[in-house]
Amino acid sequence: MSDLRELYQQLILDHNKNPRNFRTIESAQRTVEGNNPLCGDRLMLYMNLDGNHISDISFQGSGCAISKASASLMTVALKGKTVQEAEGIFQNFQRMVTGKDSNFDAMGNLAVFSGIRDYPTRIKCATLAWHAANAALHNHQKSISTEGEAS
């Protein structure tokens, strides 16, 4: 388990240092601003849809290593997925980080955040980008805040 934890830690450090899809999308179809005042994490989520597929997704912003790595890994996981697939991954991620599900086999690299359940104050860091992406998928919010949410 310690080897796995070390691997997870390295993956988070790598994605924090070299975040994937860390750019703006000019005239993106959907943009959502995410704000986690508890930690000071702020990001802007960009998304383009081609029919039912997420054709492009990216983010910009600043925050702690967990929020940035989570956003980076999320864009990799969601790019090219259908809206329904993305919703499923979002729900699984939510269940994983809040400790409601302990089966991470299907989560791939996203399982690096399975240990976050032991650090309740950091759960909002890990889920910030996901809430922003979920809002972008449904196109009903231009900004989201973790303030006042259960997770």
Ligand code: ZN
């Ligand atoms: Zn944070």
